[in-house]
Amino acid sequence: MFRIDAHLHFNANTPESLAVLEKYDLKLLNICVATDNKGKWRSQAEMWSARTRENPKRFAWITSFDLPRFDDPHYADAEIENVRRDLSQRGAVGVKIWKNIGMEVKKPDRSWCYVDDPIFTPIVEAIERSGKTLLMHIAEPLGCWQPLKEGTPHYGYYKNHPEWHMYNKPEFASHARLMESRDSLVARHPKLRMIGAHFGSLEYDVVEMAKRFEKYPNFGVDTSARLGDLLLQDSKKVRQFFLDFQDRILYGTDYVNTEDQKKINPEVVKNGYSYFRLMTDQWWDYLTKSGTVKINDKEVQALGLPATVLDKVYFKNAQQWYPDI
Numbered sequence: 001m002f003r004i005d006a007h008l009h010f011n012a013n014t015p016e017s018l019a020v021l022e023k024y025d026l027k028l029l030n031i032c033v034a035t036d037n038k039g040k041w042r043s044q045a046e047m048w049s050a051r052t053r054e055n056p057k058r059f060a061w062i063t064s065f066d067l068p069r070f071d072d073p074h075y076a077d078a079e080i081e082n083v084r085r086d087l088s089q090r091g092a093v094g095v096k097i098w099k100n101i102g103m104e105v106k107k108p109d110r111s112w113c114y115v116d117d118p119i120f121t122p123i124v125e126a127i128e129r130s131g132k133t134l135l136m137h138i139a140e141p142l143g144c145w146q147p148l149k150e151g152t153p154h155y156g157y158y159k160n161h162p163e164w165h166m167y168n169k170p171e172f173a174s175h176a177r178l179m180e181s182r183d184s185l186v187a188r189h190p191k192l193r194m195i196g197a198h199f200g201s202l203e204y205d206v207v208e209m210a211k212r213f214e215k216y217p218n219f220g221v222d223t224s225a226r227l228g229d230l231l232l233q234d235s236k237k238v239r240q241f242f243l244d245f246q247d248r249i250l251y252g253t254d255y256v257n258t259e260d261q262k263k264i265n266p267e268v269v270k271n272g273y274s275y276f277r278l279m280t281d282q283w284w285d286y287l288t289k290s291g292t293v294k295i296n297d298k299e300v301q302a303l304g305l306p307a308t309v310l311d312k313v314y315f316k317n318a319q320q321w322y323p324d325i
């Protein structure tokens with residue numbers, strides 16, 4: 001079955017990696033992450049646009065824009081120009097905002113710069129005018145604000161990235177405050193399609209996600225990197241959520257492998273691909289199969305979604321939410 005992985009960072013530039021995509025009949029939506037305000041991150045834009053140019057059947061991409069330059073009066077104009085060029089001439093299908101907005105970037109007065117800050121308004125309006133989509137990774141899973149506990153879905157990430165672990169750091173914004181900033185932007189631009197990456201950081205409860213969907217028709221989510229969180233919830237409830245919001249959920253893994261595959265150790269390459277296949281297979285088992293399946297050595301209840309819903313989650317929704325993908 002044709003599938004679009006609507007959220008990942010996979011530089012699949014070798015015949016071996018392309019063979020993996022062919023085998024799964026997969027198209028990859030590669031995503032830029034802006035980590036600085038001087039355009040250094042744009043090496044990603046070069047890489048993802050090159051993959052897309054070489055093989056538009058298997059690749060699409062999403063651009064981003066520089067973090068704020070508060071002292072630069074031309075910041076918004078310059079970024080709008082870059083975004084416009086990426087969207088209209090270089091085939092990008094959307095624009096990404098990362099979690100550093102709200103969790104890392106501060107304004108000159110040392111307060112947090114949230115995603116609904118006026119500095120972004122002209123850029124967001126330009127994306128809206130372009131008819132493309134805004135992808136937002138705002139905040140983190142709720143576990144980010146809780147004590148580190150072995151066996152929980154994001155334990156490994158926060159153990160390796162303590163700088164993003166927010167437990168006991170009252171000087172940082174709360175999960176609720178970040179959700180408020182995101183929701184306020186979604187409410188302010190009802191005509192702009194917006195995708196919340198990683199289940200919109202409401203991965204801990206499908207009921208919370210449902211509330212946003214009911215409130216904001218322009219809001220969808222991708223599933224990337226949140227399978228473990230769904231597995232903690234009652235599978236009947238999760239299944240009903242997928243049925244109720246079958247037009248708003250986009251399949252994605254968040255597989256990360258940005259190295260030039262031609263230049264790295266073949267053994268590393270092989271391990272990387274088997275991890276990608278594992279992620280792809282685990283989601284497949286969970287979404288498509290009925291009864292119990294084994295995921296990470298645990299017996300879990302699969303969702304067994306109907307074929308019409310699987311088509312939507314696996315590719316039709318990506319085509320709707322990211323036109324021209």
Ligand SMILES: [Zn+2]
Nearest residue numbers: 007008031254
């Ligand atoms: Zn990602």
